[in-house]
Every structure is written in structure tokens, then in C-alpha cells.
Amino acid sequence: MQKRVFLKGMLATALTGALQAHAMGTASGPAVVGYAGQQGPLGIVEVNPYGVAPLTAVIRNGGYELLKAHVRVVPKKGGQEIAYDVARPALLTHGGIPVFGLYADYANQVEVDFTYRFDQKEVAGKHTYTVWCGPVHGMETGAAGQRGFLFGVDVKKVDPAFADRLYLVNNIGGPVGANSRVVWNNPMGGALTWNFQPQIAIIDTTGEVRWYLDAHDIWDPNSIYSAGCMMGFRQNTDGAITWGYGQRYVKYDLIGREIFNRRLPTGYNDFSHSMDPMPNGHYLLRVASADLRRIDQKRVRTVRDVIIEVDEDGTVVDEWRLFDILDPYRSDVIKALDQGAVCLNIDASKAGHTLSAEELKAQETSDNFGDIAGTGPGRNWAHVNSVDYDPTDDSIIISSRHQSAIIKIGRDKKVKWILGAPRGWRSPWKEALLTPVDANGKPITCTDVSCEGGFDWTWTQHTAFRIDAKSDKDVIYITSFDNGDARGMEQPALPEEKYSRAVVFKIDQKKHTVEQIWTYGKERGHGWYSPVTSLTEYHEDKDSIVVYSATAGSDFDLSTGAMKGLPNPYIEEFKWGSTEPAVEIQLKNTSGYQAMPISLKRAFELN
Template identity: 25%
Template sequence: MTVIYKQFKHIITEQVEREQAFLAEYKVGQHTIENPYIKLNPYHIAPLTAVVLFATTEEVAGRVTVKGKEAAGDMSFEFPKAKEHVVQVLGLYENYANQVVVELEDGSTTTLTIQTEAASEKVKAPTLINTTPEYLGNNVIFVSPTSPAMTAAYDYKGDVRWYITLNLAFDLKRAKNGRLLVGTNRLVAPPYHTTGLYEIGMIGKIYKEYRLPSGYHHDHFEMEDGNLLILTQDLPTGTVEDMCVLVDRKTGMILKTWDYKKVLPQDMAGSGSQDAHDWFHNNAVWYDKKTNSLTLSGRHQDAVINLDYETGDLNWIIGDPEGWPQEMVDKYFFTPVGDGAFDWQYEQHACVVLPDGDIMMFDNGHFRAKKKENYVPADQNFSRGVRFHINTEDMTIEQVWQYGKERGKDFFSTYISNVEYYGEGHYMVHSGGIGSLDGETCNRPPVSIKEGTGEVVYKSVTLEIKDDEIMYEMQLPANYYRAEKLSLYCQEDVLTFGKGECLGSLGVTEQMMTEVPAEEVKEVPDTYNVRVGEEEDRIILKATFEKGQLVMLILEGEENTYRYFVPTTKRPFLAMCVGTFQESDERAVEFPVSKEGLVGNLTVKLLIDDTQYDTGMSIQCS
């Protein structure tokens, strides 16, 4: 009998230890601009970054430049006046002897050589890149993966200039403080619900983790006051992806909740991917200050909805009205007008409210109908970015722009994807979930196709259009949830030393209150491949069970015993938006238990079918 037990430090703890180590190294010598201290990948998750430390006798400002492989590839960043200089170096090339020039305003200068290693094979090279350095300027295109790949940023030539080795999921957005907000790599429930959000500096330092009791998925939005709208759910209720919460930026605590079950029917007007568990599938949130409202995309009702921010009441719905109750159609739906072409959107993503009130989104077009007999086959279908003008007084809607329909099945993405608005006539359209199975266009998310089924080819196409001209196009051999155009350097993203914070709460994991009779305690058979991981705030059971086995995790103490039902029958997820958390073995089970509410020295036991097993280990909880 072998039960593997391992303790895991939170990445915030690991990073502060590494930070203390390199700062101690720096203090050993006298480091000037001629002899600076250099630490490549200082926080161990961003291999194409470095920090350069040195001191000057006078306060002086300066500039750092990572030299490009050609002049257009130079990336520069100014750093402020100081005597103790902490210079972030971003935009290094992988597998390259990078030349980095540090210049001070007093004329002092030095050129450093920073050799990087080759990137992981999960950092995909573009199969097509078409733009100019003049157009992209100092920006790079970030993509976050849903198939086996890494979150990465590409320059005008398609060279990767930044990537993260953590399995980070869903949208990646820059906050007002210059840092990135992105989903964590810690799973709370399959197939991709994670603990919450990381706030991470471009150098790879995680400053905060915002944790939620039922986890995070898909999208988030920074409010004017810094508080965060985060998409979540209440897992014990049995449904997912149907709630939004407002989270206090300083404490991580939930301030306000919107539950869509209060305003929408759950058993009608579904898309072809809907089931009772994932009836709405909220994949985007946008706050509009002018109307004080939330706009939300519900993939599994083919609907973009708008809620009053204060009351949560339903204001309107954009979508095909077929299948909805007539009283809702009369009150909340729009009537198409105008002389131009018009198509409703289906299983859409990434709703955006534009300055003039227009609504822009990515229309995936999956099935492109409400009834099965009218479903459009993938090889005859299309996806697109689309802009609608809505009039909420007379409840009319007009399609005023689209791009993608003309590219047909080659641009068709059953899932994920996004649009961005840069100004009138200037947009990004990212079709991130293109795929084929044995040469045939996929009519389901490619990441949901099991190994051995056939040859799956992944593809994403990211393009930018200005005044109807394509100014940028990148194609990658992977699926990516969203794309964002950002600069690597941001003046507000200042590297500060010290330990980051875990904010918010994972809540108390729901217990099974019934004690199940079992035979005497035995040793755990090796066939179950049981592993127990202890994180700073969670206990995680990993094991291999046959479908439908009855499994209970028991934490037994002198005064308290905690029992948890461990699901062994996986749901057939119809909307596998992120496949990077999937186990190759369908029998693999991962079950986390929050330490909140646990007290005492707890012996770890397992009930499997009608037998109770002792793992031989105990965990101390305060």
C-alpha cells in the first residue's frame, strides 16, 4: 500500500522566498551600472524577463532597451529617479543572447548580454503573421490557451517576447495599476473552474490571489473604483456559470451578487449545447456606467442580456426570440430593422458595450438555429465579429457591421473567441477555437475530442481591421480563449518587494452529513493510485476510480469528523471551453477540500464502496 502525501507551498510563498534569496545575493557585492546584478526569470514563471539591480551615488533616471533582432524589434522602458535601481527587463527573445542596453540620464551606459533558454514546445510559433512594425508599434498580442499551449505574447514578426509557464486560464486583462488580472492555475471543480484571479506583474510576480467559494470562470471586469466584477456560480446548487459577484479589491470579500436564475427561465430557449447543469454558460461581463447596467453573454441561451446594476432586474435580451415565452419576447426582445443584412448571433462570446451604446460581440454561430432540424453543419457555417445598434425606446436592433461571414468554415469557431473595440472602424476579431477532425471542420470544441478518436488539428486566427482593411493577422496552431493587444511595459507596473496576499475566501466545503456503514479499516490498494496534497489553504485528494464508485473522503479528529462525497461519474461537458486541466485518464479524480472550518489533527481515511481505508496520514488544521 502506497499513498503519496506531499505538501505544496502557495506560489506566493515560493516567490517571496526566491525574492529574498536574490536580494540577499545582490547585497553581497557592490553593484554599479558597470557591474549590475542580473537575475533572469526572478519569479520562476516568466522565462523571458529579468531584473537588473544596481546603485548610483546620486538620484538619476534612466532607460532600458532590449535590442531587437532588427531595429524595429527594440523594446524600451524608462525607469524613474533613484539611488537604488530596480530595473525590469521585459521582451527578451527565447533561446537567444539578448543585448540589453541600460542608459542613465547622466550619460552612463552599459550593454548586458542575457542568454535565455529555448521555450517550451507549448509556446506555439505562428503559422502566419502579416502586419507591419509601424502598425503594431510597441504592442504585442497576448493569447491565453484552451488547448495544450501557454499564455504568451507575440511581436510584429511573430516572435514570442513573453510567456508564462503556469496553466493560466480564460481572459487576461490589464488593470489600472498596470498588472494583469487572469484566472489562477488552481482547480476547484471540473472541467476548468479555478479558485479565482491572480493579480500578476509582467515580470511574473503574483501580488494577489482573489479567491471565491465556488471559483472563477471565463471573465472579469475592473470597476472605476478598482473593485472587480467576477463570473462565478454556487456549486452546491447543482448549476454552473450563472452568477456574477462584485469583489472588494482590498479584502477580496464579496460585496454584491447577481443570480441569473432569478430573471431567466432555465428550461427553455436553449442552444444546442445546453444542459440542465450548464443552462446559461455566462462567458462575458461588461459594466456600462452610462446606463448603470451589466451586459452578460449566455452561450447556452444564444442570448446577450442586460441587467440593472442596482436591482438585478432584466432590461433587455439580444437574440433569436424563437422558443422564448411570448410575454418575455414582447417585453425584452428586439425587432430587427434596416435595409442591410441581418443575422442573429448563436453561442456568442465577448459582449462589449461601445461608447455610443452599440453592442459588439463574437458570434460563434454554433448550430445557427434554435431547433435541431434547422441546425447548420459546420462545413456550411461561419463565425464573425458583429456590431448591433440597439434602440431601447422602440426595442429595435440593426446590424451595422460584421466581419467573418465571408471567410466561411475556415473562420468557424464553435467556442471561445473575442472582439475588441479600439475606435470607430478599428476592431480586433479573434476566432480562437477553429479545429478539424480527420480533415473535417469541427462542429464541437476540438478540446472535447478524446485522444485516439482521430487527428485533431487546432487553429486560431487573430486579426485587426481598420477602416475595412486588415492591418494585422496572426494564425497559431492551437486554440486560444481570447487575444488582447497590450504593451509589455507599463509605467504603473512597478516591481515592489515583499510577500503577496491571498484575499477572499474559499468558503467551507460542503459536507456529506450521513455516516455510511463500512467494513473494518484496511490499507488502501495501490490500484486506486491515491495521492493527498496539502496546500496552505486546501487539502486535495487525487486518485483513480472506476465510473460510479461510491467514494467518501473522511477527515477524522478527536472531536470532529468531516465527510465529503467524492464524485466519480464525470459529466459529459458540452462546453469544454478550456481543455488544459483535463486528465488523459478518464478515471482520474481530483477533489479539493477547503481548510476553512477544519479544526484538529485529522486522520485521512477513504470510504470506497462498502470498505473504509486508512491512508496512514494525518493533517493538522488550526
């Protein structure tokens, strides 16, 4: 890896040196000459300094003690400006000025104001650098439906108040042929069947890619321990990004510097979906047990049903074994699932098919284990796709897709409440079910699968995030993306009747009630429907709700169930309380997982 990074740096130096004559602006202070790639009064410009973020650079300090800096990437005509201050810790960490948000295949103009100390004096300077970045590149899959490494972008609407937004897009590319080297009984079997090319990028509100992850050096489809779906991206309070994939969980800053890249602790396997940073610097990881002895003495690897808490050093300090905490044999939702869309394992040949009680019964007594929708430890009975921490009572909030339930669990491993339809819950879990109420706090008339007054539970939902800024220890607000499969514990007569929703719930934890206070999506109909993945999340900086309908526009032939093309998902952002989006951006020909705003203030100004 070091050789690869060195060669990239040498190439970047040569390119910036060749463009030196085109540099704009003025500089103050002495300049040391004789270094290839040096354009101004500081050191060389190194593009992609850490080998994983090609649209970043570092302007080396040139031997001076940098004190502060301001960076502005000059936008293309009609483009979005990126400008930020750089605090001294970032200057020290990178040995110079970090540059983020360069355009691909373009000679970028980067305006830099800086102050350094020299000969016991503070010297102010400024310079405009010309920094060339090459075209976006990555590992091609060869799939007929994939057009290029990333995706197309169609900006439909941007409110001026949101024009400075940058959205990190966590999408899932196609399978890579190298995977087949480490599986057996092709196309299934082995450790790497759930392994797809990462498509990770940051776009601006004009649709331009301003950062992307070149994962060649950290993602290897030939290796069990360096492959998997990259998922669970979160920007931490220090501005760095955490996520996981397969048997790893990692942390990198926006310039691409590795903070840590670790294998999962030995007793656990198969990270996916969620890595939640905690206020104390620990992380909650959604994993599975690498070796569980069931009551019937069968030993299995479990599937998406364990949460672990790891500290800063990677030590496991606690675990939540959901097969011991919840009911792994509740089958009501699993029997109603569309077997053509079980999370990312979309199989159009099974579209609309469901599991019968007889099939489930036969499965329970068989040795048919693995990532299959079923009941009992060793099968995909829970499918937890998000974990969020509530610091007010030291609890976790999980989203369980295959139970169509949002569940709060304490440090004592006791269930505090369940937000979900009542059907199929036995004691003691049924006593934890929340009661739906209207805006006046009066109970709503409900059956065990539906309610009056527009209230609905979530169905095969993704994400259940606490709105920290609006919640307290008694009343909390939860955002969720209600995918909508198996709505009402059934499949509709016609596939085009399916729809998804973004939704916000208000939960009174003392009264044990839940009120639906905002929803969006049903009015968009089947064209906005996302059978799998997606996100709904509150962002305090703009008092807004961000929604990613991540597999909307899945192009199925509704008569045959065959998929004709890749999805065309939507990123939307809503002012709090609004039912019309302030931002709508549609991505083209890509399978989405999640998307979220990224803060440069966190990344460069506060660290």
C-alpha cells in the first residue's frame, strides 16, 4: 500500500508542477525553490495523499509552522462553492493544509489564505493553486446495468437555504467476479456471497461529485477479511467517518487518513448495516455470533442479531444477544415478506412469493441455516438494520426489519418498549407494546395490524434514530423509513399498490404511548417505493429531516417479476414540519443504501 500511495503522490506532484505556470494570485513570505510540484510560498501539493480519496489534497507546510488557514475551492460556472477554515490540529495532523472538494477531471483553482510563524514572527499569506484531478475511477464489475463506477445525478429542486449541502452517498455496486474464487457451490455458499462493490461518494447540490472513495487498497474481493458490503457510514463529532464491511470496522478522516481499520473481535462475524458512535467514544456494532450453541445442541453462526459495544481500543465491553432478549420464533412478519426482496438479496424470480406456515415449520427442524428469512438462531429472523444509543437511560434503540418493529432495550437486556403491530407478540413482549394515540393523547382504535386516523406502524423498516435535539428522558422523537413490504402482514393484490413512507413518531415513555406526527411518501405512490434499504434522519443544523428512498424506481416487469434495470433513488430534505421537500435529487442507475449530509465544520474547524 505504501508503494501505491508514494506513486500517486509522485504523479500528483508532477501534474501540479506542470501546471505551475498557470497558478493565480499572489504570495507573501519567502519561497523555497527546487521542489517539483511547488507552486507557491509553502510546500508541494500532494493529491490523494493517503491513497483512498482522489479528490483531496494536502498543501505541505514547506517547513513553516502553520497556525491557521482558510480554503476555498473555486466553483465551476454555476457550481457550488466549498470553503472552510482549517484549525491548527488539522494543520499539524496533515503536515499542511488539507484540501477537500476538488472536481474530477478538472484543473481546480484553490484559493488559500494562511498564517505561519517564521523567525518568531507571524506571517500572513495567500495564494491560488491550480490542482489537477483525474477522472473518477474505480473497480468495474462488468455488469450490463452498471454505467460507470458511480451513478448519474439529476437535481430536481434545491431551496437556497440548503444550497451549501454536501451529501455522502453510501450505495451498493454490483458483484465482482473475483468473489467466485472464495465461494463454493456457485453462485451461493461460502463467506463472500454478500459482497458487493462499494459506491461511496459525496455530491453537492448541483450534482457534482466532490469526493469519492477509491477502495482498492482497503477492499479486496479475494479476501474473506477485507471484503463485504460497505455500510453504516456515520460522521462522528470529530468530523471523521466510521463504517464497516464484512469482518471489519473502520474510521477515516475526510482527507483519507486511516484512524483505525480493525477486524471484528474473534467471537463475532459479519458486520453490516449499522455502526453507531456513542458519546463516550465507544461504538455499537451490528454483528452476529461466530459460534452459538443452540438449545438443541446445534452450533451455528447467527445472522444479524447481535449488538456489541467496543471501546476506543477495540475491546468488547458489552453485548446484546437478541435471540435471548426477543422472540426469535415470532414468524408473522417473516411469513408475509416478499421473498423477492429480502434486504439486498433481490431475487426477481421470487417477487410476490411468501413463506407458508408449513415451509417455516419444516425449516425449523432442518439444518437449513444461513442468511435466509426464517425463525430461530442461525437464520435471518431479526435482520437488525440500525442501532441508536439513548444516553438519558443508557439504552439502545434498534430497527428489526423481519419483525417490523422498533425496539428499545436497556443495559440490563430488558425490553423497555416495542413500536410495532401487536399480532404475534407473546408475553412478556406483548406487555411492552406502545399504544397509538392521537394528537390529544386519546387512544386510537386499532386491530392487531392496522389503525384508524391515518396512523400506521412501520413495515420492514430501515433506520430508527432518536432525535436528540427534540427529545428528553420522558418524551422522545424517532425517525424511521417505513419501506412498506408486508404492510398489514400481507402482500397486496397488485405489486404497484406498495408504497414507502418517511415517518416521525413521538413516544411518551412514561405513558407508554406513541403518536405519529409527520409522514411523507404514500402520496408519491409506487414510483417512490423502496422495497429494501433507505434512511430517515433529523439534522439539527438546519432543523430538517433527510430522507433517502434508496431503491425507489426499481424497474420490475410487474407481470413477470423480472428486473429490467437498476433503481433510481431519491435524496430529499424537508424543513421541520413541511410536507414538501426543500431538496430533491434523483440518482440514476444505482442501488442505494443510505445518504446523509456531511459537515466540513466538524471535519476541519473543530478538531
